[in-house]
Amino acid sequence: MVDLQCSATLPQFRLGKGHPLLQRAQPFFNLPDSNKMHLVEDFILDHFMRLGSVQILEDEAMNNCTEHVLSMLQHLATLGFYGTLVENQDVVGPLIATLDP
Amino acid sequence: MNTRKELVDRVESVSALDTSRDDPVALDILDSLDAIGFSANAHEKRWKAVTPQRYLVLRSKECMLKVLLYFCQVRLDYQMSCCLASYKKLVSSAGEDAIFARGMMKKNLENFSLTFGKDEEKDYDMVQVEQLAAPMLTNFLGIFQGVVVNVVQPLGFLKHFFKFVSSWAVAIFLI
Numbered sequence: 001m002v003d004l005q006c007s008a009t010l011p012q013f014r015l016g017k018g019h020p021l022l023q024r025a026q027p028f029f030n031l032p033d034s035n036k037m038h039l040v041e042d043f044i045l046d047h048f049m050r051l052g053s054v055q056i057l058e059d060e061a062m063n064n065c066t067e068h069v070l071s072m073l074q075h076l077a078t079l080g081f082y083g084t085l086v087e088n089q090d091v092v093g094p095l096i097a098t099l100d101p
Numbered sequence: 102m103n104t105r106k107e108l109v110d111r112v113e114s115v116s117a118l119d120t121s122r123d124d125p126v127a128l129d130i131l132d133s134l135d136a137i138g139f140s141a142n143a144h145e146k147r148w149k150a151v152t153p154q155r156y157l158v159l160r161s162k163e164c165m166l167k168v169l170l171y172f173c174q175v176r177l178d179y180q181m182s183c184c185l186a187s188y189k190k191l192v193s194s195a196g197e198d199a200i201f202a203r204g205m206m207k208k209n210l211e212n213f214s215l216t217f218g219k220d221e222e223k224d225y226d227m228v229q230v231e232q233l234a235a236p237m238l239t240n241f242l243g244i245f246q247g248v249v250v251n252v253v254q255p256l257g258f259l260k261h262f263f264k265f266v267s268s269w270a271v272a273i274f275l276i
Contacts, residue, residue, distance in 0.1 A: 010175050055158050063157045070164035077171050088172050099165045 012083020034083035037076055041087065044073050048094035055098065 015021055015032035024030050047069050055063055073091070082088055 055161065057154050057158060060154060060157060063154075063161060067157065067161045067164065070161055070168065074164060074168050074171075077168050082172075092169065092172060095165050095169060099162055099169070 007084050013080035034081050037081045053097035
């Protein structure tokens with residue numbers, strides 16, 4: 001049985017020892033963990049909370065925005081920035097609620 | 102039941118048949134349609150046109166499904182992956198089919214949101230899961246059969262070889 005509670009179980013972004021980005025002075029580059037994009041993750045979550053599980057058909061601007069936010073989420077997820085179970089759970093609830101209200 | 106054409110064929114068949122459920126063929130088709138959340142009484146909904154606005158929302162939903170599917174895959178949640186993949190296929194194949202997909206998957210999605218992240222046994226609708234998994238299993242069996250026919254059978258001479266060797270081994274042992 002896979003222990004999903006363990007923070008290292010799920011595939012996630014990590015800079016290994018000796019990675020050239022670790023030598024960079026800017027914290028954005030040299031942060032080695034998957035929580036590097038936590039502000040973007042917060043923004044995505046906030047967007048779905050504000051949607052309130054509803055997509056209004058006529059509100060094209062908001063639906064366009066949602067589509068772009070989702071694209072961002074997809075990239076972050078596949079690149080391993082949602083690397084822990086807690087992060088997954090945070091975003092899955094609002095997603096399912098919006099998918100099928 | 103996986104392709105759009107098949108769905109259309111079935112809907113047209115139902116329209117042509119007596120749907121009083123006395124006809125065994127009609128009964129079979131209606132049962133199949135019920136299984137994917139579509140009843141003959143509501144089938145006219147299918148023909149609603151897909152507007153650009155609706156298409157935009159459906160694209161968002163498809164993207165949500167991709168993300169959810171990814172999370173399922175990394176969590177090795179095979180059953181839910183199977184359901185979501187089928188839902189995604191319907192959403193992406195044609196806008197109208199999403200109407201079916203909603204009904205079909207609603208229960209599974211509810212279960213998914215309840216059980217995601219918990220270790221307790223998942224209470225999926227196993228009948229649906231089996232229906233969705235059946236084509237995959239058929240494909241697998243097809244591949245397996247292909248391996249047997251194309252690889253194992255031509256190696257049949259090995260059986261005769263081993264028979265020959267073993268008979269000589271027994272003879273030598275007896276001597």
